[in-house]
Amino acid sequence: MDSFPALQPRLLEAPARQLLGCSLAMSRAEDQTALLWRTFMPRRREITSPASSDLFSVTQYPPGYFAGYHAYARFRKWAAVAVDGDAPVPRGLDALTVPAGLYAVFDYCGSSLDTRVFQYILLEWLPASGFVLDDRPHLEILGPGYRNADPASEEEIWLPVRPRPVGN
Template identity: 45%
Template structure:
């Protein structure tokens, strides 16, 4: 799996967030809270849903499944409407990303093992300290082996 290198302009994500770890995964609960709210969002840039992670700086160098990080369920938006009082806005800075087109069940650790243990060390790039995210488009279907998503890894 070879990524496409893309420059992302700054974006705004509107959604919900929670603190979690891989050992205490709260992704399902987060999305269950967010999905009913999507219909109310009028300034969404597309129908794509965004699953985003903000990791502490030492998360990958001192890895532990119990290390906490911030997880977001959201959509990219043009602006922020104050009527969305239950949702939060996150500004994502511009930067370079390695974008992997992945087909398979969501959450399969093998794809991330490949990205971080094989591709990244050989790529000539370094991991950047910006949000990581997945774009869940029309062909995303969670645990299906036919599910498709884009995995965006910040690089420099």
């Protein structure tokens, strides 16, 4: 596995966020990410009070997902935007509240199709970090530098973490 030695996170205590978007249940083996974004992108202009122009790719993993990984294990993925306050939810879209909490935020430059960055984060950085995954949504914030599948694309990968319990 290629290492990403320069990819070191900053730790941020993030406030709760309100998101509006679309979601689909899927697995790694039956990835529906492209369909999810094709469904959401034409609808995003219906959201009347976006907090910014950033897009959010959010993944909600069930408890124990990473303990017994299987390619067909299901999770829920969202394509969304952040909104201020109690924004109206257009018909056919859904709201998601991302709870406040500590995140390790990685500034990643590279193709969104290169899964090695997640392997590095989860299999190298996390075990050596003094943190464990927290049971909150995982975020990818796709800002102005994001260019899907482009090797020069920029995004922020937000990993929900909490301090590793003493003795583990």
